[in-house]
Amino acid sequence: MTEAGARTTAAARGGPLTFVPTRRLALLLLLPLPVILLGGGSAASAGAALAVDLVLLVLAAVEALRLPGPAAVLVSRPARSVLSLGSRTALEVEVRLPAGAGEGAVVALQEDLPAEVRPASRPAPARIEAGGAARFLTEVVALRRGRFPLGGVHLRLSGRLGLALRQYAVEEPAEVRVLPNLAGVTRYRLLALRGRLREAGLRHLRLRGAGTAFESLREHLPGEDRRRVDWKATARRGRLIARNYQVERSQSVVLLVDAGRLMTAEVDRGFPRLEHALNAALVLAHVAASREDRVGALVFADRVQGFVPPARGRGALERVTAVLAAADGRLVEPDVEGAFRHLAARGRKRSLLVLFTEVVDPEVSAAVLAHAARAAGRHVALVVTLRDLALEAAARGRDGSGDPWRRAAAEELLHGRDQALAMLRGRGVSVLDADPAALTSAVVDRYLELKARMLI
DSSP states (O other), X not given: OBOXXXXXXXXXXXXXXXXXXXXXXXHHHHTTHHHHHHTTTOHHHHHHHHHHHXXXXXXXXXXXXXXXXXXXXXXXXXXXXXXXXXXXXEEEEEEEOOTTSTTOEEEEEXXXXXXXXXXXXXXXXXXXXXXXXEEEEEEEEEOSOEEEEOOOEEEEEEOSSOSEEEEEEEOOOOEEEEEOOOHHHHHHHHHHHTTOGGGXXXXXXXXXXXXXXXXXXXXXXXXXXXXXXXXXXXXXXXXXXXXXXXXXXXXXXXXEEEOSGGGGSEEETTEEHHHHHHHHHHHHHHHHHHTTOEEEEEEESSSEEEEEEEEOSHHHHXXXXXXXXXXXXXXXXXXXXXXXXXXHTTOOSOOEEEEEOOOOOTTTTHHHHHHHHHHHTTSEEEEEEEOOHHHHHHHTTOSSOOOHHHHHHHHHHHHHHHHHHHHHHHTTOEEEEEOGGGHHHHHHHHHHHHHHTTOO
16 A cells, blocks of 8 residues: 555666576576587587677677666655554555657566565566556565565566666655554444444344333343333333333543553564553454443553543544554563553543453462452453463463473463463453454454443
8 A cells, every 4th residue: 555645666777687697598508508508519519509609798788788778767656554463465566668769679577675564475477668657566565564675676687588687776754654454443334334243253243121211112022131121112002112221421531551562572473462452452442432432542562652532433443543553562561550650641441451461370460350359449450461372372282392390380381371371360350362353353352241241
């Protein structure tokens, strides 16, 4: 995806190896060798072979000289491109040859990419006639959020005979901006509009029958609580009519995202816990806003990186999205106490606090346990953690290592983690420990469940 902005255009430049022989030329130069062998190494056979090779070299030189020079090859690409984390996206480069470029050329292209952007497929060579242009699309997958500079563009031009080629490079400043993957947000919005959230793994499609806000009237069902009967409507219609209630709206949901050391560890497909947490938090923010709840967010590591107080409306949702997108995972211990103190100083209204974090054991994670439990006294506290599937495989001896010490260490780590999560539950904190792939639907489903049970 390209940001609205100018494209950069630059001419190629040649290096010391501008002219390069091709594999085809090398094979053709070896073809006279059998003639020399059959001729017994005579001067006549050697002279004939040499003549053939000279002709081939002359043809290669002529072909190379007829290829466009570096100053005539124009390369343009967007000054900035936007990628979605984890999604396949195409980076575009356009190559143009001038009208006086002879017969044109077959152009092969390759971009230098930053380590945070992995190539998924390279573009195929394309023939460009004189005065024409071609677009080359490199499919990439971004592994980290942020802004990253793109490297040079390398070109190889070959003629019709394929005996020689010229290679050039373009060093034109450009960058990619990697944002959280909003595809999940779009999908949930569409499914919600169509009333098909069950397709996203959610159990609660419409939260009727629970809550205290009146929604509609319907016929009374046999065996249903008589307290739901609307007696005035029953008298008018001559049959039992019941009231439908829905979950109350305009409640507050605050998303707390830990961007500290443990959240930078990779747990699935090369993506850190933090990226999974941010994607789930973004979707949850949009789902809560669609149900007219106030949504806020706080991101912290060793300090608070950003805070948005709970509010309704599109503007508030955009501010929450911006704060989450700017989260910076850091190899530091998170200041959990500072984060909860910052939150307490700016809002005391009862809210659903959703803390995306990670625990190790009761001792190491004492701050998370203490402050989440304290928050549960005033708010509804939900602690969301991500299972480490590789660690679980090692604990079960299914990682293929066959190392008993590795298995014992993994079992001990999981035991300490289970203890910490059990202590959270024992202190009145709701806990969600989910697989990375199922995190988003699990978080949204738990939010809907808490609203249906009128706990917020």
